[in-house]
Amino acid sequence: MRLIQYLDQDRLRVALVESADAVRPIDIDGGTYALANIAIDSGQPLTRVVEARLGDSLIDYQALVDERRLLPPLTHPDPAHCLVTGTGLTHLGSADTRSAMHAKTQVKEEELTDSMRMFKLGVEGGKPATGESGAQPEWFYKGDGDCIVAPEGALPVPAFAEDAGEEPELAGLYLVGADGTPWRVGYALGNEFSDHVTERFNYLWLAHSKLRACSVGPELLVGELPAHLEGVSRIVRDGETLWEKPFLTGEANMAHSLANLEHHHFKYSNFRRPGDVHVHFFGTATLSFADDIQTRDGDRFEIELPAFGRPLRNPLRFAEAAPVTVTTL
Structure with missing residues (x-):
């Protein structure tokens, strides 16, 4: 359904x-x-x-x-009560791009980078037995419900951004019940959308690079998620395909089980506030940024998986600089 x-x-x-x-x-x-x-x-x-x-x-x-x-296929009446988060380095192969971003910052390149170490932890312990806690994934915060752009809507790129790159992912959509129990309502296609240049400069800026808009939908898949999913991510410029690449997702292509990712998110009591909605991105293994693609104003991202019906499409809109002033009361 x-x-x-x-x-x-x-x-x-x-x-x-x-x-x-x-x-x-x-x-x-x-x-x-x-x-x-x-x-x-x-x-x-x-x-x-x-x-x-x-x-x-x-x-x-x-x-x-x-x-x-x-x-978006699930929204909260008050966007402040929708939390948008995600996990990275969850997909088999997804560490390559991230490791290349900051490998040179390591003292010895022959040693594991922090990204590769995190990825290795997931491979070795990201799929624990039922009832057990596995390896913690990388985790990040994107914003509240106001950062979610509707399907077909324009993804805003702030003037201070160094990059505007897609991240084709699955997202879990959740509602916390009155007793604090998180309920998974379903899954949706997602474009997690990040600033990869900012992150590449120093991976400790990951938190900054993730504070961007995103999009999910248009369709909510209710029920079990297939273990193996094959999709396509593309960028269209002036009516022509600029870049296109297949991507794999689903647990068969991940270092972590979905249950492990959900456990390490909802283990925090402040994420179990009754009535709240959560949109949680599960990570990706495919980025146009890895192929040296630089996006422009008006480019359109298209992410599709047959199991999720219609594709998720969003054009880019670059914003002009807007000064921010903090005033003393």
Whole structure:
């Protein structure tokens, strides 16, 4: 089952994806957030809650895309109560690019870099037995719900940015129940979007490089995630494909299990605040930055995985410098 959210005038709507051409609206106010709360409170699977509220009509999916009415597939009524985070060095092969960024900062290049050491920890202990705690992954914070750009919306590039690079990933979307239990609502395609030049200068600037916009969707996959997924990431410039590369994801292509990544995120009690939404990126192994691609204003990122329906597409918009002044009260 796959769901989308969209705007109907000023009303937030949620719909079931019936096909590549049509979606069926669900009779509920409050979108996916409301559906998930009903499922949690009533102890029912989300699929059953959806099926009980399906409307009779179908609407044109392409019209929603063309009219830029798509929204991220799970949102919180108050964006401050949506936390956007992620983990890196989780995919087999993903350490190569990161290690190359700062290998020269190491005293001896023949020794493991910090990135390779972190990656090795994941390979050796990132998939523990059920009930056990495995190796901690690298973890980062991106922002609250205001940093999430809707599918087809423009990703803003701040004037101080050194780079504007895509990161094609899977994201887990969660809602914390009234008793503090995190519930996984589903999975979505994500463009985690980072400043790789800033990070390359010094990997201790990773935190700065991640404080950028991102995008997830357009579709929310409800249910089990296939262990092996093959997708394509591309950049389109002036109507022509500038760069394109396949990418692999899913647990079969990862050093960490999803359960281990989720454990090390939600083990912190402040991430189990009732009612909060979490969007957590699971990492990538494919970057155009590794192929020396420099993006420009107007370039469009396209990320697609057949299991997730329509691709996630976002153009770039470079912002002008805006001075920030801190004033004393």
